[in-house]
Amino acid sequence: MGASFTGDGVNFxxxxxxxxxIELCLFTGDGRKEMARLPIIERDGDIWHxxxxxxTPGTVYGFRAHGPxxxxxxxxxxxxxxxxxxxxxxxxGRLKWSxxxxxxxIGSSRGDLSFDTRDSAFAVPKAVVTDPSFSWGTDTAPRTPRVDTVIYExxxxxxxALHGGVEKGLRGTYLGLCxxxxxxxxQKLGVTAIELLPVQAFIDDRFLVAKGLRNHWGYNTLAFFAPEPRYMSKGALWEFQTMVRRFHSAGIEVILDVVYNHTAEGDEWGPTLAFRGLDNASYYRLAGGGRHYVNDAGTGNTLNLTHPMVLRMVMDSLRYWVEFAHVDGFRFDLATALGREAHGFDPNGGFFDAIRQDPTLSRVKLIAEPWDIGPGGYQLGAxxxxxxxxxxxxxxxxxxxxxxDAGMTRDLAARVLGSADRFDHSGRAATSSVNFITSHDGFTLEDLVSFTIKxxxxxxxxxRDGHHENHSDNLGVEGPTKDPKVLAARGLRKRNLLATLLLAQGVPMLLAGDEIGHSQGGNNNAYAQDNETSWxxxxxxxxxxxxxxxRLIALRRxxxxxRQRRFLHAxxxxxxxxxxxxxxxxxGTVPQSEEWHDPAFRCLCVELRMAAxxxxxxxxxxxxxxNSGPATALYLPDSAPGWELLLDTTRPDLPPGAAFTEAPAQSVLLFRSLTGTPKGGKP
Structure with a gap:
């Protein structure tokens, strides 16, 4: 599929x-002039070629499709x-809105039933024949075990963009990133994988361009096989491949956030750029007899992965990024849409069957965002x-x-042990849960402790946009402040949140910038902020x-x-x-059933060993x-000969061998058992 250089020409x-x-249109190298229009006569089934x-590679082309x-x-x-x-x-070329x-x-009384005769070639990006060959040398995928993985989104x-150590001409590019x-x-931070927001070629929405904004996050894909050009300095695939190779040499995996639930063409009022004009009835899930689009992604349309050729395109795209770009995994945006069959979401549906049996894709990391806005959209754990x-x-x-918040201690216990209530079934591992406090979608960690209102x-x-329920707390002052007491409280809250993340079973994910206190000024939906708000x-x-x-990541390591693969069941x-x-x-007592529901129960302690x-x-x-409550006396278990204090979030620079007298208010503590014979017998 697509354009393949054969040595003596190109097959389309x-x-x-x-x-x-269908016609093949050939353009000059700059894409401005159409030089030839060739009818595609050969057809095998529904594939025209x-x-x-x-x-040769470098040829610029597009298609025109005739039909009803x-x-x-x-x-x-x-x-x-x-x-x-x-x-x-x-x-x-880039999309020129027209x-x-x-x-x-546009403007016709017949709306989208009318027919426009203007040629759009001047405004549409064209495809380029490429040679994906690259000197990978001794590149080897890190293949970090799931239990050892720490993701950096x-x-x-x-x-x-604002990194002083990155060459100015490379800031904002794949080469600058690596x-x-x-x-x-x-490497110093200790993360094992970088998860990149969408890098498959996308476009800026028309309504954003009209406001002088851009689709910064990139969840508006146009080309599922092409790296986004705005992150290139030379405009060549080798830049992306070089980035992956350099990350691999540093022992860091590359995971791509991919958007196969919808395309940039929107609903019936959107542009005709690719899929809609080639075969609208096959590529999209339609409603209203076919005129309207199912909108499970909330963006206007939904790709129809129940169609074998659409599913093939998605599988081919995933394999392309693994085989030709050596990426190590994917995070699937609004993944429920990918698994929705005619009868609803199906964990044994076509998409899941295809990806799990694939000898290439079944070996890379696969991460689902387990929800969308369609019927039965919330599928966490399924x-x-x-x-x-x-x-x-x-x-x-x-x-x-x-x-x-009252009554959250019982819930915290479930989260710290890998959310077995959601994931402990069907032979799944405790690493099934990707734990996070913040992500690109929502407040940064700094804003989480600085704002109550977005x-x-x-x-x-x-x-009106963005999450309305953030469970945030400004710790006394809304927004930036110089009050030392408020700043100290915010610092402690951030350390407690991060410590809980890194001490929990599962796979932890950090949002880039949280480790250095990055703020977006309270914007919890900075998707259109390609500026210093998000930089x-x-x-x-x-x-x-x-x-x-x-130190937290090193402690976890x-x-x-x-970081166990098995769930713990006492x-x-x-x-x-x-x-x-x-x-x-x-x-030191074991909480009884009624105590788990006591709103005053705010100091939760847990003794962990390797799974039975x-x-x-x-x-x-x-x-x-x-301990989210006041300071309290703390009694250590006698099931070990002694305990060494490794972490106290109220004392971030804890020296080795530090003593303790209590569990301080608003704190996370971690002790490690000393070797030897336990003081007592069986607890």
């Missing part, structure tokens, strides 16, 4: 089940609209192995516990916070008991007959304390 192949005629001798323009029946063919190849590996992009005549431009200063920061899932229950539960006015939607300010970074996060270990998990109150089922006889244990 494109899918359409309902077109009556043509070989053109003498063409019958929106009521789901068909919107219009040969006046130049169409981008769905398999385009590179793009020439009424000529519409298949219908980042935006190519936001991470580098420059030595950035890699050095990530995805099949080997999928990880973003766990919003962890995000909200941990936020509410530290905010001081401030999204810069988005031009009168502050990370490295000059004012919080070095103390950075050092604390580094040094203690296997904190079962006795065969090696020492001690349960692998024991919940305690600060006074694993047969690991290691006697090492940790004792963690999560």
């Amino acid at each position: 192949a494109v899918f359409s089940a309902h077109a009556e005629r 043509i070989h053109v001798g003498g063409l 323009y019958a929106p009521e029946q789901g068909h919107r063919f219009n040969p006046n609209k130049l169409l981008l190849d769905p398999y385009a590996r590179a793009l020439e 009424d000529a992009l519409m298949g219908y005549k 980042a935006h190519v431009k936001s991470l580098t 420059s030595d200063p950035v890699i050095d920061h990530l 995805y099949p192995h080997p999928f990880h899932e973003w766990n919003d229950r962890f995000r909200d539960g941990v936020r509410r516990f530290w905010k001081g 401030r999204n006015f810069a988005n031009g939607e009168d502050n 990370i300010d490295w000059t004012s970074r919080d070095e103390d916070l950075l050092g604390f996060v580094q 040094s203690l296997p008991v904190l 079962r006795q270990r065969p090696s020492d007959t001690i349960p692998d998990v024991i919940w305690r109150r600060a006074d 089922e694993g047969g690991d006889p290691t006697p090492d244990a940790v004792f963690a304390v999560f």
